Amino acid sequence: MTKRIGLGHAPEIYKAMANVQAEVDKAAANAGVDQKLMELVKMRASQLNGCAFCLDMHSRETLELGESPRRLFVLDGWRETTLFTEQEQAALALTEAMTRLAATQSVPDDVYDEAVRVFTEDQYRAVAWQVIAINSWNRVAVTSHSPLPKRDA
Template structure:
């Protein structure tokens, strides 16, 4: 695979708002492990190797277990995830695969039951931002480090 363009060096100022959102979300009070799981799950769905590499590395550095990373694609079948993580992962899938179901009420009700209104907005912004990053990285064929 060959990269198409480096959008970050081509127009760095365009990414300042997205980076500001990342900074806000990092200090938002959401559990770091939850944020990384959401970023990983959306990146799995979107096939973004660059983001998968980045967020797996970040998650491991912050204490995430290999088993939870390996089993994330099958989170529904694994007891390794909390009810709160499950609700957020279902919400992540619903928003990432929006055309498939338009964020079903049942998924939102489960999400709403375990997250405060402010947390719902923050989680939704995590999902929104990673989906944007995925589209940029996949579209321009960003290459992950091969260390």
């Protein structure tokens, strides 16, 4: 793999991205969005974007929050299971629609309608901003060929 210029080495821009992420996390907490749901959003977008760095980081963080390994293992096929709550399903569908905008050019009305049915306005905003944030982080890591950190297993 070709070594790339690391986009994280632009401290002012990286700090601004980190500040956006911190605001998203704060908005989610203030709106009462479960932290594990927000991590599932990060995981699903990172799967779609093929971001190994983010998948590695967020799978570890999600497990540390007490998420079931089984749910992470089947996340890519979430529609075929009954393992995810109504809110999680709506968040995952929204994540997929927003992440695939280049192909779909829209968030379908049924996806939006379900999301606003199960989330308050503030919760919806927090989830949507999480999708925006993780897609941005994925683009930083994938474009930079960010290596996985060294650690045991």
